[in-house]
Amino acid sequence: MGCTLLRKVWDRHTVRRLPTGQTQLFIGLHLVHEVTSPQAFDALRARGWPVRFPHRTFATVDHIAPTRDITRPFADLLAEEMMAALERNCRDFGIPLWPLGDARQGIVHVIGPELGLTQPGMTNACGDSHTSTHGAFGAVGFGIGTSQVRDVLASQCLALDPLVVRRIRVTGTLAPGVYAKDVILAIIGRLGVKGGVGYAYEYAGPVVERMTMEERLTICNMSIEGGARVGYVNPDETTFAYLRGRPFAPAGDAFDRAAAWWREQASDPDAAYDDEVELDGSALEPVVTWGVHPGQSVGVGGRIPAPGEVPDAERDATREALEFMGFEAGAPIRGTRIDVAFIGSCTNGRLSDLREAARVVAGQRLATHVRGLVVPGSQAVREAAEREGLHDTFLAAGFEWRGAGCSMCLGMNPDKLQGREVSASSSNRNFRGRQGSPTGRTLLMSPAMVAAAAVAGEVVDVRQVLAGASAR
Ligand code: SF4
Numbered sequence: 001m002g003c004t005l006l007r008k009v010w011d012r013h014t015v016r017r018l019p020t021g022q023t024q025l026f027i028g029l030h031l032v033h034e035v036t037s038p039q040a041f042d043a044l045r046a047r048g049w050p051v052r053f054p055h056r057t058f059a060t061v062d063h064i065a066p067t068r069d070i071t072r073p074f075a076d077l078l079a080e081e082m083m084a085a086l087e088r089n090c091r092d093f094g095i096p097l098w099p100l101g102d103a104r105q106g107i108v109h110v111i112g113p114e115l116g117l118t119q120p121g122m123t124n125a126c127g128d129s130h131t132s133t134h135g136a137f138g139a140v141g142f143g144i145g146t147s148q149v150r151d152v153l154a155s156q157c158l159a160l161d162p163l164v165v166r167r168i169r170v171t172g173t174l175a176p177g178v179y180a181k182d183v184i185l186a187i188i189g190r191l192g193v194k195g196g197v198g199y200a201y202e203y204a205g206p207v208v209e210r211m212t213m214e215e216r217l218t219i220c221n222m223s224i225e226g227g228a229r230v231g232y233v234n235p236d237e238t239t240f241a242y243l244r245g246r247p248f249a250p251a252g253d254a255f256d257r258a259a260a261w262w263r264e265q266a267s268d269p270d271a272a273y274d275d276e277v278e279l280d281g282s283a284l285e286p287v288v289t290w291g292v293h294p295g296q297s298v299g300v301g302g303r304i305p306a307p308g309e310v311p312d313a314e315r316d317a318t319r320e321a322l323e324f325m326g327f328e329a330g331a332p333i334r335g336t337r338i339d340v341a342f343i344g345s346c347t348n349g350r351l352s353d354l355r356e357a358a359r360v361v362a363g364q365r366l367a368t369h370v371r372g373l374v375v376p377g378s379q380a381v382r383e384a385a386e387r388e389g390l391h392d393t394f395l396a397a398g399f400e401w402r403g404a405g406c407s408m409c410l411g412m413n414p415d416k417l418q419g420r421e422v423s424a425s426s427s428n429r430n431f432r433g434r435q436g437s438p439t440g441r442t443l444l445m446s447p448a449m450v451a452a453a454a455v456a457g458e459v460v461d462v463r464q465v466l467a468g469a470s471a472r
Contacts (some may be wrong), residue, residue, distance in 0.1 A: 106378020
């Protein structure tokens with residue numbers, strides 16, 4: 001019987017089995033940012049410990065990054081304190097830091113892949129839930145808390161509970177206007193936000209195999225929103241082509257030797273899975289969330305469910321979500337008025353996301369009541385987009401064009417919802433208060449859907465917008 005990628009990577013990184021039943025795993029790449037690291041570095045300093053493998057540790061600033069004015073000191077003194085602490089810690093412990101304004105700065109899950117730091121067969125850790133993103137390369141990425149950041153800094157190891165593997169095969173072909181974001185929202189909608197607890201999700205099937213690396217990053221990014229600790233795609237020629245020539249990828253003959261080894265890390269054809277699920281990609285439509293977690297979603301042609309239409313266990317949550325969102329059960333999601341359009345985040349702030357959104361807004365104007373922000377996931381994305389003139393398209397449509405950072409994905413920087421505003425957002429969480437206002441409301445969708453909603457001033461079906469554009 002063959003092995004899954006998870007089993008191969010896990011076994012190759014096992015230091016020892018612990019008496020607790022956990023495994024001590026070696027971590028190949030540790031990515032650090034300003035929010036979850038200060039206390040971890042303080043713990044090392046208090047004990048006089050160094051960072052065990054500084055050459056496997058890289059830092060950036062993203063969560064608190066102002067995306068409009070990066071003049072120091074920041075207006076937000078807490079943000080300034082976090083930034084200064086990260087600079088001090090990286091200097092004292094010998095860790096490379098890409099600060100604001102640096103060409104390599106950006107959201108931690110955007111820069112790791114684009115710099116070639118994330119590679120197949122690797123274990124990654126970062127003090128951020130969405131470290132599952134890196135699984136797009138056939139890596140195994142763990143989102144960790146501050147005490148585990150301390151452990152990895154001190155030992156380059158993590159103590160982890162075992163995981164089992166669910167293979168999710170997406171068959172068929174996605175229709176134009178249906179994207180990787182719709183695939184992962186549909187998976188979470190079907191399996192639930194806790195459906196993946198205890199699992200690693202292996203994404204497979206023809207739809208996933210045809211996806212670009214940026215699309216694979218989107219689906220792996222939201223694995224954690226489905227409860228899965230990690231999510232991954234087996235490495236293939238698409239992966240290797242993406243990595244070739246990246247600054248931290250092997251070069252020359254070393255790349256070919258690495259690629260041969262990376263190929264071996266993929267799950268064997270006869271690997272056994274603990275569970276298997278199949279999803280028909282041809283049947284998918286653009287997906288929009290209507291509630292307060294990413295599993296509360298419907299297809300854009302659907303209606304917001306009533307508590308009586310969902311399984312018993314979800315009735316109270318549905319009732320509470322409807323009340324918070326101020327939505328009527330049975331109302332169509334299409335036509336829901338929005339106030340803010342946010343295109344960005346580690347889920348959908350990459351170049352291909354911006355290209356698709358720009359394609360939708362080209363020659364159009366934002367609805368007069370809509371505030372629109374486009375926030376590239378990294379400085380490199382921003383520069384590439386500007387070389388293509390995408391910023392001109394967004395600016396002409398009335399969007400704000402910002403510097404790289406997490407921005408309105410969460411409320412830790414100046415970009416926030418106000419009051420009860422409704423946001424069409426390409427990010428990954430629609431929890432209460434997530435976008436900076438305790439009463440603000442978030443509808444998750446693909447960047448192209450956000451762009452279409454920004455122009456219409458309400459949720460619309462981007463497939464019709466794209467069809468109309470090609471007929472013009
Ligand atoms: S973009 Fe959002 S989810 Fe991603 S790292 Fe930043 S805050 Fe976390």
